[in-house]
Amino acid sequence: MRSDRGGFDTRAIHAGGGVNPERALCPPIFMTSSFTFDDLAAADDVMSFRSDDYVYTRGNNPTLRLFEARMASLEGGSGAVAFASGMAAISSTLLSLLKPGDELVAHRTLYGSAHSFVSTLLPRYGIACRFVDLTDPRAVETALGERTRVVYFETPSNPNLDIVDIRLVGRAAAARGARIVVDNTFATPYLQRPLELGADVVVHSATKYICGHGDAVAGVAVAKDPDYVKTLKFGYMCELGGVLSPFNAWLLLRGLKTLGLRMRQHCANAERVAAFLADHPKVERVFYPGLEGSPGRETAMSQMSGFGAIISFEVKGGLAAASRAVDTSELFPIAVSLGDCETLIQLPAAMTHRGYDRERLAEFGLTESMVRLSVGLEDSDDIVAELDRMLAEA
Numbered sequence: 001m002r003s004d005r006g007g008f009d010t011r012a013i014h015a016g017g018g019v020n021p022e023r024a025l026c027p028p029i030f031m032t033s034s035f036t037f038d039d040l041a042a043a044d045d046v047m048s049f050r051s052d053d054y055v056y057t058r059g060n061n062p063t064l065r066l067f068e069a070r071m072a073s074l075e076g077g078s079g080a081v082a083f084a085s086g087m088a089a090i091s092s093t094l095l096s097l098l099k100p101g102d103e104l105v106a107h108r109t110l111y112g113s114a115h116s117f118v119s120t121l122l123p124r125y126g127i128a129c130r131f132v133d134l135t136d137p138r139a140v141e142t143a144l145g146e147r148t149r150v151v152y153f154e155t156p157s158n159p160n161l162d163i164v165d166i167r168l169v170g171r172a173a174a175a176r177g178a179r180i181v182v183d184n185t186f187a188t189p190y191l192q193r194p195l196e197l198g199a200d201v202v203v204h205s206a207t208k209y210i211c212g213h214g215d216a217v218a219g220v221a222v223a224k225d226p227d228y229v230k231t232l233k234f235g236y237m238c239e240l241g242g243v244l245s246p247f248n249a250w251l252l253l254r255g256l257k258t259l260g261l262r263m264r265q266h267c268a269n270a271e272r273v274a275a276f277l278a279d280h281p282k283v284e285r286v287f288y289p290g291l292e293g294s295p296g297r298e299t300a301m302s303q304m305s306g307f308g309a310i311i312s313f314e315v316k317g318g319l320a321a322a323s324r325a326v327d328t329s330e331l332f333p334i335a336v337s338l339g340d341c342e343t344l345i346q347l348p349a350a351m352t353h354r355g356y357d358r359e360r361l362a363e364f365g366l367t368e369s370m371v372r373l374s375v376g377l378e379d380s381d382d383i384v385a386e387l388d389r390m391l392a393e394a
């Protein structure tokens, strides 16, 4: 069966795929900039959208098209647009939905570069940006103003795992004619499908779990409205130019085949690690929606089928103690990315969220000593033993 039918794991392997001309099991990588035409009439057909053939890889390419079709199936969208990075997906999507005079409402914690884009770059083009605590239902009620055209958030958020109620924000946005854009990088469509909960567009850093192996930088946007997908692709991605390489699309297609399998193991490992950290005498606080008593737990249970595998925590003794623990790490590479097979560790305030001003970091509860762990696929006994050893050094 090579179709769009079946459950998540089946579609992660088969969706969007037909039989390619050479009957290769794995899709070919179309490493070409351009496609050729029999004659000018054929070129005119494609360029007038009368035919679905290919022109130039910045517009379309069979390997990209297969990746887009598979992502649309997994997220429950009508189509998808592949990008060269998560930031290309986020910036192109937001630019496509906003114009001078409009306002964007964003959740107060976002990945560092996304925060810089909305707080520094968008205002230069006459687009105002307001940060709101979207985990607070009362704030959601009053957050949207006359000029709000887009509400943008990550759930779970990077790095403090805030959980935003997608249905609640969706209803508030729909009532005021605003669109909602959800960054689904931490959850992946395996654990959460925002389009089914009221979002208009889902964006991903596909560099993370979708790739899953730390060997490609990529992004993707998936939407419900087919006309919007066409506008995003041909009106923005093509013009802004952040197209994905066909080789990276092929790596993502390979990664997607095991997304469900990997997420199940990531989540199982993370639940064990979170419980271990929560009981550890040297740990001050753990940010993980799966823990009993965590502020986002109920909402997470209503919209996710698992809690994901990113855990942030505070070490007793502040920055000096946290740095000592991280620096003694032998099993976990110190690295800014996440969602890979390897457990990765970093300090958001000094690394991924360095661009935030210090006062804002403190206001949002992102201390200098917060440690973010992307729990990998090693044996959970080994992950826990390594953390125990590192914390003994703290």
Ligand SMILES: Cc1ncc(COP(=O)(O)O)c(C=O)c1O
Pocket: 085, 086, 087, 088, 111, 113, 114, 154, 158, 183, 185, 186, 204, 205, 206, 207, 217, 218, 219, 336, 337
């Ligand atoms: C939640 C989230 N969104 C977007 C991005 C940006 O993605 P990329 O690095 O692929 O541009 C990241 C990167 O870490 C991220 O963590």
